[in-house]
Amino acid sequence: xxxxxxxxxxxxxxxxxxxxxxxxxxxxxxxxxxxxxxxxxxxxxxxxxxxxxxxxxxxxxxxxxxxxxxxxxxxxxxxxxxxxxxxxxxxxxxxxxxxxxxxxxxxxxxxxxxxxxxxxxxxxxxxxxxxxxxxxxxxxxxxxxxxxxxxxxxxxxxxxxxxxxxxxxxxxxxxxxxxxxxxxxxxxxxxxxxxxxxxxxxxxxxxxxxxxxxxxxxxxxxxxxxxxxxxxxxxxxxxxxxxxxxxxxxxxxxxxxxxxxxxxxxxxxxxxxxxxxxxxxxxxxxxxxxxxxxxxxxxxxxxxxxxxxxxxxxxxxxxxxxxxxxxxxxxxxxxxxxxxxxxxxxxxxxxxxxxxxxxxxxxxxxxxxxxxxxxxxxxxxxxxxxxxxxxxx
Amino acid sequence: xxxxxxxxxxxxxxxxxxxxxxxxxxxxxxxxxxxxxxxxxxxxxxxxxxxxxxxxxxxxxxxxxxxxxxxxxxxxxxxxxxxxxxxxxxxxxxxxxxxxxxxxxxxxxxxxxxxxxxxxxxxxxxxxxxxxxxxxxxxxxxxxxxxxxxxxxxxxxxxxxxxxxxxxxxxxxxxxxxxxxxxxxxxxxxxxxxxxxxxxxxxxxxxxxxxxxxxxxxxxxxxxxxxxxxxxxxxxxxxxxxxxxxxxxxxxxxxxxxxxxxxxxxxxxxxxxxxxxxxxxxxxxxxxxxxxxxxxxxxxxxxxxxxxxxxxxxxxxxx
Numbered sequence: 001x002x003x004x005x006x007x008x009x010x011x012x013x014x015x016x017x018x019x020x021x022x023x024x025x026x027x028x029x030x031x032x033x034x035x036x037x038x039x040x041x042x043x044x045x046x047x048x049x050x051x052x053x054x055x056x057x058x059x060x061x062x063x064x065x066x067x068x069x070x071x072x073x074x075x076x077x078x079x080x081x082x083x084x085x086x087x088x089x090x091x092x093x094x095x096x097x098x099x100x101x102x103x104x105x106x107x108x109x110x111x112x113x114x115x116x117x118x119x120x121x122x123x124x125x126x127x128x129x130x131x132x133x134x135x136x137x138x139x140x141x142x143x144x145x146x147x148x149x150x151x152x153x154x155x156x157x158x159x160x161x162x163x164x165x166x167x168x169x170x171x172x173x174x175x176x177x178x179x180x181x182x183x184x185x186x187x188x189x190x191x192x193x194x195x196x197x198x199x200x201x202x203x204x205x206x207x208x209x210x211x212x213x214x215x216x217x218x219x220x221x222x223x224x225x226x227x228x229x230x231x232x233x234x235x236x237x238x239x240x241x242x243x244x245x246x247x248x249x250x251x252x253x254x255x256x257x258x259x260x261x262x263x264x265x266x267x268x269x270x271x272x273x274x275x276x277x278x279x280x281x282x283x284x285x286x287x288x289x290x291x292x293x294x295x296x297x298x299x300x301x302x303x304x305x306x307x308x309x310x311x312x313x314x315x316x317x318x319x320x321x322x323x324x325x326x327x328x329x330x331x332x333x334x335x336x337x338x339x340x341x342x343x344x345x346x347x348x349x350x351x352x353x354x355x356x357x358x359x360x361x362x363x364x365x366x367x368x369x370x371x372x373x374x375x376x377x378x379x380x381x382x383x384x385x386x387x388x389x390x391x392x393x
Numbered sequence: 394x395x396x397x398x399x400x401x402x403x404x405x406x407x408x409x410x411x412x413x414x415x416x417x418x419x420x421x422x423x424x425x426x427x428x429x430x431x432x433x434x435x436x437x438x439x440x441x442x443x444x445x446x447x448x449x450x451x452x453x454x455x456x457x458x459x460x461x462x463x464x465x466x467x468x469x470x471x472x473x474x475x476x477x478x479x480x481x482x483x484x485x486x487x488x489x490x491x492x493x494x495x496x497x498x499x500x501x502x503x504x505x506x507x508x509x510x511x512x513x514x515x516x517x518x519x520x521x522x523x524x525x526x527x528x529x530x531x532x533x534x535x536x537x538x539x540x541x542x543x544x545x546x547x548x549x550x551x552x553x554x555x556x557x558x559x560x561x562x563x564x565x566x567x568x569x570x571x572x573x574x575x576x577x578x579x580x581x582x583x584x585x586x587x588x589x590x591x592x593x594x595x596x597x598x599x600x601x602x603x604x605x606x607x608x609x610x611x612x613x614x615x616x617x618x619x620x621x622x623x624x625x626x627x628x629x630x631x632x633x634x635x636x637x638x639x640x641x642x643x644x645x646x647x648x649x650x651x652x653x654x655x656x657x658x659x660x661x662x663x664x665x666x667x668x669x670x671x672x673x674x675x676x677x678x679x680x681x682x683x684x685x686x687x688x689x690x691x692x693x694x695x696x697x698x699x700x701x702x703x704x705x706x707x708x709x710x711x712x
Contacts, residue, residue, distance in 0.1 A: 023484035050488055052480040056473065057518030063516065064470035068477025071464050072439065074484055076477065094466045200462040200478055201485060203437040203495050210465035211454035240432055 002247065003181040009172035012140040012179055013079065013165070014039035016147035018049055019187040020103075023074030023194075026054035026065035028068055028084060031117045032169035033107035036079035036277040061343045063091035063102075070100040071209055073199030075151065077102065082109035089130075092338030095162045096131030096225060098209055099393075102162040104132075105147065108270065108321075109169040110357045116260045118358020119169040120330055121269070121321040124298075125331045131225050133163040133232055136269040140177045143167040144297075145249060146385035148182065151191050152239045158231040166298075168271040170358065182247060190246060229300045236297055246287050253302035255294040258284060262291025264373035265310060267336055268319040269295045272354075272361055279366040301335050307343035310336075314377035316349045317369045319389070323353045329386045346384045354389035365390050396594045405430045408438070413458040414450040418626025420589030420616030420633065421447050425502060427593060428529055429461070430610070431600035436496045437461060439478045443471035446538040447531065457610045462497075469511040471501040472528055479524045498604050499526035505546035506536040509572050520579045520609045527603040527610045530572065531589065533618035541621040545570040548641075549692065550685050551673045553621070563685065568692055576611040577647040583593035584612035585646035589617065591633040595644055595655060602646070615642045623672020635667040640697040645704070652704040661697075664690045680695040701710030 008016065013270040014036050017025065025044075027037035037053075044053045054069075056062045069076035080088065085106060091248070095102050111123050124134060133153060137143040146165040154163040167173060182190075198207050213221060214352050240251040257277050259265055266276050273294035281289040293309055312315055318337075320330025328334070333351035340347055352369060355361045369389060376382055408429040415422045425447065432438055438461040442448045448465045451458040466474055479499045485491045501519075503512055508530040515530055535553050536542040543556040549568045552558040556565035577584040583606040585599040596614065603610035617624065617632045624632050636642035639662045644655040665686055668674040677685040 023488075024477060024480045026480070050484060052484040054476060054480045054522065056476075057514060057521075059471035060478075061470060061515050061518055064466060064473035065477030065480065067466055068441065068474035068479075069481040070462065070477075071474075072478035072481035072485075073490075074481030076481065091469055091470065096465075200439045200464060201482060201491055201493075201495075201497060202462070203497065206437070206460065206462040208452055208457040208459055208463035210454045210463075211457070212449045213454045217454050 003183065005179050005181055006176050007140055007179050008035070008174055008176050009140045009143050009167045010035035010174065011039060012144040013147060013167070014043070015104070015181060016144050017077055018043045019073070019182070019184050019379045020077070020147070020191060020310065021049045021188070022051055022077045024052050024054060024066065024069035024076040025078065026056050026062045026069065026076065027078045027080070028056050028059045028062045030081045030084040030269035031060065032109055032173045033081040033084070033105065035173070036105055036107070038330050043219060059087040060091060063088040063095060066077065066102050067091060067095050067098065067100060067391045070102050071098060071200050073196055073201040075194045077104065079107065080109050082123045085127060088112055089127065092127050092130045092132065094196065094210070097221070099160040099225070099228070100162060101151065101160055103147070103150040103154055104162070104164040105168045106164045108166050116357040119171050120323070120356050120358065123165070124166050125322040125324070128299060128331055131161060131229065132299060133161055133229070134297070135163065135165050136296055136298055137167040137172070138271060138273045138294060140172055140175070143172060144179060144181070145243065145247070145251065148187055148190065149239050149243050149251070151194070153232060153235050153382040155194060157250040159228050159235050161228050161232060161294045163223070166270065171271040180247070186246060190242070197222070209328045231246055233301050237382070244310045251296060252297070253296050253297040253305055255296065257292035257294060259291035259293055259309060261289055262368055263314045264377050265291040265293055265313045266317050266319060266366070266369060267295060267332065269287045269298065269332065270321070272319060272321070275361060275363055276366050279363050279370065283370055288370070295332070298332070301339070303335070304343055307334060307339045307345045310340065311345045313347055315373040316347050317352055317373055318349065319352050319369070321355045323356065348376050348380055350376065350382055350385045350387060350388040352387050359390050361390055396597045398593060401430055401597060405434055408432065408460045410458045410460060412456070414453070415446065416619060418619035418629045419446070420533065420618065420629060424529065424531045424589045424596070424614050424616050427596045428500065428600040431597055431604055432498060432571055436498055438498045438500055439464065439475065441465070441471045441475040441478070441501045442466040443501070443503035443512055445504040445507050447502055447504065449538060470515045471503045471507060471512060473515040475499045475501045475526050476519040476522060476524040479526055499524065500604065501526065501528045502518065503528070503530055504537065505532040505534060505544045506538070507529060509546045512542050516576070517579065520576060520581050520611065523608055525608055527612065529612045529614060531614050531616035533616050533621060535618070535621045537618045537621045546572065549689060550677055552676060563676055563682065571696070572711070573611070573613045580650060581609040581611065582606050582649055583646070585611070586613045586642065587644055588615045588637060588642060590624050590635045591630045592637070592644065599646060620690055621673065623675070624670050630669060632667070632670060635662065638662045639664050639667045639693065641667050641693055643697065645700060650707055652700070652707045654700060654704050662691050
């Protein structure tokens with residue numbers, strides 16, 4: 001029997017880590033993810049886990065120590081937010097290039113500056129090309145479930161890539177919700193033992209990793225990373241399938257909420273999907289065919305599948321909780337539009353930058369997006385595709 | 394084992410193999426070789442090296458000079474990398490996932506750039522956290538890998554590419570950071586200062602102590618650089634010797650807070666002897682620049698006196 005609980009998103013992530021029982025956790029506190037290493041430290045202090053907790057002096061060292069631990073042959077995890085991830089940035093790329101299946105809990109927050117501790121996705125977007133698998137979570141349950149699935153995906157022999165599980169700072173990290181936990185023994189069985197082929201602590205087969213890798217080889221090594229990211233798509237679905245058998249909870253690259261027959265649709269990630277579902281329901285009651293594509297797997301980017309899912313929609317709005325400041329649109333918008341174009345799907349599309357620095361995004365804001373979409377669906381014309389939502393003028 | 398050069402070399406094959414691309418006359422390769430020779434032959438090591446000359450010249454894909462397990466990631470985090478590996482070792486040992494008879498030692502190497510400067514935070518953190526590891530700094534007194542830029546280890550007045558001896562400013566205008574003492578003030582079990590060549594006994598014995606002292610240990614090794622210092626490659630031994638004989642680079646160790654100066658020259662040589670063979674100090678010998686040598690000498694004397702005092706005080710306190 002699964003366990004019914006009431007937990008915050010941070011608690012959910014910490015509980016998942018406790019059940020995973022990694023060999024090493026190295027972390028440095030930063031709002032709003034601080035509670036995760038705090039809760040985890042208490043698990044260590046009370047002997048609930050076998051983990052070595054390394055209370056590093058910075059996030060750069062958090063990722064560097066996590067890399068050292070994973071390379072040595074252990075399962076290593078960390079948690080961070082915003083500037084913590086920015087400080088790690090150099091090591092985030094190195095972790096994936098060394099093909100280390102590290103798992104990180106990223107509690108999304110605005111990257112400075114100016115300083116702001118609230119939620120947006122600028123931290124995650126800053127590492128979108130770093131070669132990490134990136135899973136997004138609408139609520140606490142998904143943050144927990146994604147972490148439970150994480151090692152199975154990351155450690156798969158055809159993948160061997162680090163993975164981060166994102167959830168919205170404060171909105172889910174500090175909100176207490178009902179959650180269904182899986183029993184410890186089931187989690188343990190599901191995740192299994194970590195048995196890397198090659199690792200530093202293998203005395204009988206010493207290896208050297210992290211070379212100077214010049215013109216003759218680096219390109220091929222990067223191509224291998226790209227190949228692993230492609231492989232991850234299949235593995236993500238396989239693991240989701242097994243997870244569904246264990247829990248009854250279904251996961252895929254994205255969730256299609258009343259999308260099948262919809263004429264207007266929103267694409268977004270994390271907690272905003274919850275608000276959007278509420279609006280979709282109210283619009284549907286009025287006979288408006290509104291739908292939602294909630295993206296779970298941002299990296300690898302399921303371009304073809306997204307294009308297929310949106311092909312019959314008359315107008316699409318992509319919501320970006322981070323601005324790319326490129327005078328053209330947010331990162332998710334660019335990825336989705338590119339997916340549509342390459343797959344020859346001609347659907348009018350607009351982009352909204354929203355929720356920056358924790359600006360509250362209410363049902364009325366989302367309703368406004370659907371109203372805009374209705375107009376576009378009628379005419380097929382898009383004026384000014386790069387817009388702001390909820391900005392005070 | 395007690396140091397005997399012939400015996401050490403005969404019985405302990407080098408764990409850092411030939412074929413690397415370090416310059417002739419460089420002090421760093423003998424440091425790597427001798428530190429690793431201090432390992433017991435049956436013990437395994439995980440070595441982490443900061444980006445720098447030593448890393449880019451010894452591990453160019455697909456070749457490596459390192460026979461032990463080796464990791465390099467970036468410039469500032471050799472200490473953090475190895476602290477993570479050491480934590481994994483503890484956890485896996487506890488879980489019985491590593492053979493009981495396996496002993497793995499954790500050694501990090503970094504130049505002065507990766508140690509005194511960009512990696513100071515990561516080093517300080519690792520030392521404070523008490524990992525069972527050794528951090529070895531091969532101090533060549535500038536960022537040599539990128540082409541001789543000044544570091545906080547660069548001695549005052551040295552001519553580097555970012556502290557050039559010009560018409561107005563005569564080289565680096567700041568005195569050298571005393572990293573050995575900074576790390577000693579972390580109150581870790583073992584800290585020592587030694588040299589790359591010329592006194593292999595000192596380097597070997599300190600390495601052995603550092604590796605086999607439980608907890609964090611730090612070795613600061615003066616490793617001359619022919620390109621950055623501007624000496625003839627065959628003068629490597631001489632330069633290292635003069636650094637010690639002038640008391641520019643005293644050989645000492647700090648064991649549980651107690652300072653021991655391992656060598657006190659009977660006739661402390663004037664600093665000119667050390668400065669003169671090096672092109673980086675050439676401008677100090679121009680007529681009218683005598684004050685620079687005087688000032689340099691004063692700084693050396695002051696630091697030597699301080700060290701003598703530290704030895705006296707710390708031995709008194711603990712008696």
